[in-house]
Amino acid sequence: MNILKKSAYAGTLESSDAYIHVSPIQENEIKLILESSVEEIYGEAIEELVVQTLKEMKINNILVKVQDKGALDFVIKARLQAAILRACESNEPVWEELS
């Protein structure tokens, strides 16, 4: 299991990107706050993507805030991974977890 040591963020608020902020929480759960300009159509898909990515990275206690501006899947995933790696202060990412 990977442990977040601090809060971190990645991304921008610009169109076709997402601003993602992650922070560690006490409870053993995944809390997701999602706001998206395409929430009605892709809200659930983004949620699934976030949960899947967290599973791959073995993260169990985290608050994720996603401010999505219509980013494509791989953009959201990359932003989330970047934010988590920063929060874990991991200099040696486990590349297998970042498929």
Added chain:
Amino acid sequence: MNSSISFSQFDNTSKIRVKKVEAFLNSVELELSPDIEVFVSAKEKSKMIACGGLSGNVLKCIAVSPEKRGEGFVLSVMTELLNAANDRGRKELFIYSTPKNIAFFEECGFQLIEECDSKIILMENSKNLKKYKNNLSRLKKDGNVIGSIVMNANPFTLGHRYLVEEAAKKSDHLHIFVVREDASDFSFKDRINLIQKGLADIENITIHEGSDYIISKATFPTYFIKDKCSINELHAKLDLSIFRNQIAPSLNITHRFVGTEPYCTVTNNYNQNMKKVLGESNPKSNNIEVIEIERKEYKDKAISASSVRALLKDKKYDELSNIVPPTTFDFLVKRI
């Protein structure tokens, strides 16, 4: 398109750069807020085209030059500002702005808390207000007269005690909110502790910890500027509107009690504004009756926390016991 634009971040010690920000803000008819610690600015060909500021956990003075508007550039400015705040561990943020920008800041993840006089708005990105209101409503008490007092009590005096006694007599239940901001001589922990001890014998009261929504640096920045007589009227109204429309309904508050202000005309104006903002009927929420209670005096002089601080400063400790309750006196003596 944005390739020639450069962002920079600096703090309020860079006087020359702050002056440039001020000139830029003035050019778009905004004023520089004196409490900003961190600035973000954007330049294109050495000309400033946008700026923003961070004061505590409040974003303010966000501006983009007119020729750069309408192409989403302000999103870059907001990104930089959020980064500046996040880098300092400030996650739960507020924004001060004007009503025409509500929709834009909503796109950046902020929700409106209150709009005041069609001139200023306060927004937050944490959704904490809802949680706070829910927590408050669990402490709701029944009754016809539900009173409220907001106090800083820096520190708790016999004047505060008198105000609470009188208000509690007139109320079925009395909610007391203690300003939480640690911007006073005495820490929040000490202040609330002295209030609890000094009021332990009064039954029909609840003492609440304040919050970001009651006289805080977010709702009422000018309250904490040392010279109280620089209170900004719009800030005062914003704070009072939040109290009326957001906080009071959670507890069914019907009355607010306040001590008369014999010395400072600006604080006195604040009391008058209170009557206006809380007392006048409007469709948004029930009005709250404001009752001014004559300040308790000692030797023909109204008791105030500032006179306690003055006596402490002049080391006139023996005079203190006349204007503070024994609980506060013991605390002050131990502290010397």
